[in-house]
Amino acid sequence: MGLFENIGYALYLYGVYTLIKIVYHIGFHAYVYFFAEPKDLKKLARSDWAAITGATDGIGKAYAFELAKRGFNLILISRTQSRLIDTKEKLLAQYKGIQVETIAFDFKNTKPEDYVNTFTEPLKKVGLLFNNVGAGPQTVDRFHELIGGIGENKEIVDVNMYPAVFLSSIVLKPMEERGGGVIVNNGSMASSFNYPFCTAYGLSKSALEKFTHSIRIENPKIHIQYLAPGFITTKLSKSSTPNFLVRTPEDFVESAVKTIGWAETTKGHYAHQLVFDIMEALPVFVQDLLIKTTLLSKKQEFLDELAKKQKQN
Incomplete structure (x- = not known):
């Protein structure tokens, strides 16, 4: 075979491999999202206590209500005590049989000993940890x-990194002693691609993904x-209008929780999974162009909003 024939054959094999990979991913995740029986989370957790960081808003708050619906007692962790109390009261009003504890903790500018002193005792009973704060x-x-510089x-x-690292290190030993447990680290689809114009964010989520898989092994x-979602209607993502690709926290979490015990890595929702599988099959330069265009459009939206506020003032 000549050089061009070898190249053509190699491209053919690569195309077949890519197609098989796409079909497998879509098929497996379609099964998980639509047909698989959700796992018994309390059985996996070996406890009826769950802890959630960033629990008063967005995905964290939706996760708290979803776990409460499944009968978990909750430890809510967030920065502002008043918002923790508000979320706690709403949970107890809706789910009468559960217990809810709160821990006010600011994850910025903290030291390892702050984590040890605050969380070692309360988290001993936790069988499911959702590292969500970001x-x-x-x-x-x-x-x-x-704008904020260095x-x-x-x-x-x-x-985006240290809370998951330190809290996981605290709960792993008690989980191991009970013979099981669940840790879900909330990352981002950004960890799978180059993420210009949100570089530090992409970096932190990529590191979180590697950390998650390493401790899993x-x-x-x-x-x-x-857990690697796409855009959700949260303050962090700055997406306000839900559509097929941009899901509400409640819709997303209802889907994501069902993947626990089935998928080691998940985009959480079939719409995000479909986008990821298509994006992953594209050449890198096309991925870069699409992501750059999307993020720069968000920059323009922010600048327009900022100009509007300055005009009002």
């Missing part, structure tokens, strides 16, 4: 031109999952 840039921009980049990395008896 931070993003005020707006999308080039890495060195963010301090903003540091905050994004600190809040170390702890085969514990169900450890990396």
Whole structure:
């Protein structure tokens, strides 16, 4: 065979491989999202207590209500005590038989000993940990031109990585002693692609994904999952209008929870999974172009909103 024939054959094999990969991913996740029987989470957790960070808004709050519906007692962790109390009261009003505890904790500018002193005792009973707290840039921009400068980049990395690392280290030993447990680390689809104009955010989520898979391999008896959503209607994503691709926290979480015990990595919702599978099959330069265009459009939306507020003032 000549050079061009070899190249053509190689391209053919690559195309077949890519097609099989896409079909497998779509088929497997379609089964998980639409047909698989949800796992008994209390059985997986070996406890009826769950802890959630960032529990007073967005995905974290929706996760709290979803777990309460499944009979879990909850430890809600967030920065503002008043919002924790409000969320607790709403949960207890809707789900009479559960217990809810709260821990007010600011994940910015904290030291490892702060985690040890605050969480070691309360989290001993926890069988399901949802590491959800996160931070993003005020707006999308080039890495060195963010409004908050180096301090903003540091905050994004600190809040998106360290809570999951430190809290996982606290709960893993008690989970191991009980013979099981569940840890879900809420990342982002951004960890799978180049993510310009939100560089520190993409970096932190990529690191979180590697961390999740590494501790999963170390702890085969514990169900450890990396959750990687696309756009959700939350303050962090700055997406306000739900549609097929942009899901509400409640809709997303109802779907995502069903994947626990089935998928080690999940996009949480079939719409996000479909987008990911299509994006992953594209050449990198096309991925880069699509992501760059999407994020720059968000930058323009922010600038327009900022100009509107300044005009009102």
